[in-house]
Each structure stands twice: as structure tokens, then as C-alpha cells.
Amino acid sequence: MGRVMVIEHPLIKAKLTKLRDKSTDRLLFRQLLEELTAFMVYEITRDFPLREVEVETPLERTKGHELAQPVVLVPILRAGIVMTEGVLRLVPNARVGHIGIYRDPVTLRPHVYYKKLPRNIGDALVIVVDPMLATGGSAVEAVRLVKGEGAKDVRFLCLVAAPEGIRAFREAHPDVPIYVAAIDRELNDHGYILPGLGDAGDRLFGT
Ligand code: PRP
Ligand code: URA
Numbered sequence: 001m002g003r004v005m006v007i008e009h010p011l012i013k014a015k016l017t018k019l020r021d022k023s024t025d026r027l028l029f030r031q032l033l034e035e036l037t038a039f040m041v042y043e044i045t046r047d048f049p050l051r052e053v054e055v056e057t058p059l060e061r062t063k064g065h066e067l068a069q070p071v072v073l074v075p076i077l078r079a080g081i082v083m084t085e086g087v088l089r090l091v092p093n094a095r096v097g098h099i100g101i102y103r104d105p106v107t108l109r110p111h112v113y114y115k116k117l118p119r120n121i122g123d124a125l126v127i128v129v130d131p132m133l134a135t136g137g138s139a140v141e142a143v144r145l146v147k148g149e150g151a152k153d154v155r156f157l158c159l160v161a162a163p164e165g166i167r168a169f170r171e172a173h174p175d176v177p178i179y180v181a182a183i184d185r186e187l188n189d190h191g192y193i194l195p196g197l198g199d200a201g202d203r204l205f206g207t
Contacts (some may be wrong), residue, residue, distance in 0.1 A: 001169075001170045001174050001175040002169070002173060002174045002175060002176050002177055003067060003178070003181075004166055004177070004178045004180065004183075005043075005177060005178070005179045006180055006181070006182070006183060007179055007180070007181055009039060009043075009061070011039060012040070012181050015034065015036050015037060015168065016159065016160075016182055019032045019033065019036065019159070019197055020195065020196070020197045022198065024203075026203065026204065026205075028119060029185055029203050029204060030082055030116055031161070033079075033083060033086070033131060034082060034083070034085050034086040034089075036086070036159055036181060037083040037086025037087060037157070038087070038089050040086075040157055040159075040179055041157070042090060043092070043160060044157060045071075045091065048067055048068075048069070048071075049068040050066065050067060050068055051065065051067075052064070052065060053065060053066050053069075064076050067184070069123060069124060069153075070093075070095065070096050070123065070124045070125070071086045071091050071093070071094040071095070071126075071127065072094060072096070072097060072118055072124040072125070072127070072153065073088070073091070073094045073095070073096045073126075073127050073129065074096070074098070074099060074117065074126060074127070074128045074129070074142065074146055074150070075098060075099075075128075075129050075130070075154045076099050076100075076101055076128065076129070076130040076138055076142045077098060077101065077114060078100075078201045078205060079131050079201045079204055080129045080130040081098070082083065083129040083131065083157075087127065087129065090122050091122075092104050094127075095118040095124075096118075097115075097116060097117035097121075097146075098114060098195055099112065099114065099117075099128075099142045100112065100113045100114030101113070101141060101142060103134075103135075103138060103191065108134075108137060108191040110137040110140075110141045112141060112145070113146045117145070117149050120151060121146070121149055121150055121151045122150040123152075124151065125153050125155070126146055126151040126153060126154045127154075127156075128146060128154060128155070128156045128157070128198065129156075129157045129158070130142070130157075130158050131158060131159045131160065131197075131200045132193060132196075132197075132200050133158045133159060133160070133162065133166065133169065133180070134162050134164070134187055134192065134193050135164060135165055135168060135191055136165035136166070136167070136169045137168070139156055139165070139169055140169055140172040143172075143173050143176055147173075154173070154176045155179065156169065156176055156177070156178045156179070157179045158179075158180055158181075159181045159182070159197075160180070160182050160184055160193055160196055161178065161184065162184055162185075162186060162187045162193045162194075163183060163184075163185075163186065164187050166180075170182070182197055
């Protein structure tokens with residue numbers, strides 16, 4: 001079974017609480033989602049391999065480091081798109097692919113409506129991002145598409161996950177670690193996470 005890492009940090013907990021708050025407006029929700037993503041990416045990238053490079057300081061030449069492998073970021077539209085800026089703040093050279101998926105409100109099954117991924121991602125460190133892992137259908141499908149393009153090292157980053165979604169994801173992709181800020185209690189009858197934060201896309205885009 002794949003690993004699940006709950007990223008524990010006082011700032012993450014405090015910001016996530018504000019994100020959950022129903023009185024948080026669209027602008028703040030967006031800012032918090034970006035900031036939380038940046039904090040989480042700091043942890044996710046902890047084991048990324050480095051290679052040594054030379055750098056010229058104003059005084060002399062010395063040894064330094066750069067990431068040894070390219071990074072590819074794949075947000076799941078719509079809500080994941082806002083997380084892109086949070087990742088790019090820390091990994092500005094990452095290439096970005098997009099996967100558009102919406103959940104059928106009745107069956108809760110994922111429907112893919114868009115896919116554009118960078119070429120040659122076989123040697124890249126791929127981070128798939130979406131704020132919510134509910135039934136797991138969307139994330140399972142997105143990672144399947146990314147693997148279909150040849151990706152071998154994939155990580156999934158979300159903020160709030162339901163136990164049901166974690167189970168489904170780990171079964172489908174036991175090789176892909178999940179990084180979350182919180183694992184919530186359960187799904188309601190409409191597939192929403194409880195206590196959750198509501199519909200992330202609607203809160204971000206005012207739909
Ligand atoms: C939300 C969310 C995830 C998905 C999670 O997107 O951003 O992509 O639901 O649910 P699942 O784990 O049950 O698949 P939604 O389908 O509402 O689309 P949107 O981002 O366009 O609002
Ligand atoms: N998608 C969301 O945006 N929120 C949920 O609680 C479940 C799915």
C-alpha cells in the first residue's frame with residue numbers, strides 16, 4: 001500500500017482552519033490555498049535528489065546544488081489550478097500539465113474533459129495536485145493519465161482527504177505517496193467531505 005503523509009505544521013493547521021471557515025471570502029480562500037500549497041511542497045520536495053554544480057559568487061568559485069531531475073506539476077482543474085502558483089513559487093522551473101476532470105453530481109464518477117501534459121515525463125518528478133480527495137475517483141483517474149504518458153515517479157498532493165478516498169487511491173496506485181494536510185472524518189451522501197471545506201471549485205470561482 002502507498003504511503004500517506006500528513007504534513008503537520010502549526011502554520012498549516014492555522015491556515016487550513018481559516019480555509020475551512022465558511023466566512024472566508026474568495027480572495028482570502030485563494031491566497032490561503034496558494035500559501036498552504038507552498039508549505040506542503042517544501043515538505044514533499046525534501047527527498048528530491050540534487051546534483052553538484054559550480055557557482056561563481058562575487059568573491060570566488062564554489063560548489064552548490066541544483067535539482068537533479070526535472071519537476072512536472074499537474075493540477076486537476078478547476079480547483080487544482082490555484083495551487084499551481086504555490087508550487088511555482090518554490091519550483092519556478094517546473095513544467096506544468098493540466099488535466100480537467102469534473103465529478104458527475106449523481107454517480108460521483110470522474111469525467112475527463114481536458115488533458116495536456118508535457119512530453120518526455122519519464123524521468124521527471126511529477127506532482128499531481130488537487131485540494132480535495134473525496135471518493136478518490138478524480139485523483140485516481142488523473143494519476144492513471146499521467147502514468148499513461150510514461151511518468152514513473154508520481155506524488156499526489158491534496159489538502160483535505162476523506163478516508164474513503166485514501167483507500168481507493170492507495171488501492172489503485174500503491175506506488176504513489178499521498179501528502180495531505182488533514183484526513184477528515186467521512187463523506188456525506190453527496191460525496192462531500194465532512195467536516196471538509198465545502199466545494200473548493202465553487203468557493204474559489206464563485207460558481
Ligand atoms: C472536486 C475537487 C476534486 C474532486 C474530488 O472537483 O477539486 O477534483 O471534486 O472528488 P472525488 O475525490 O470524489 O473525485 P469537482 O469535480 O467539483 O470539479 P471542479 O474543480 O471543476 O469544481
Ligand atoms: N469536492 C469538493 O470540492 N469538496 C468536497 O468536499 C468533495 C469533493
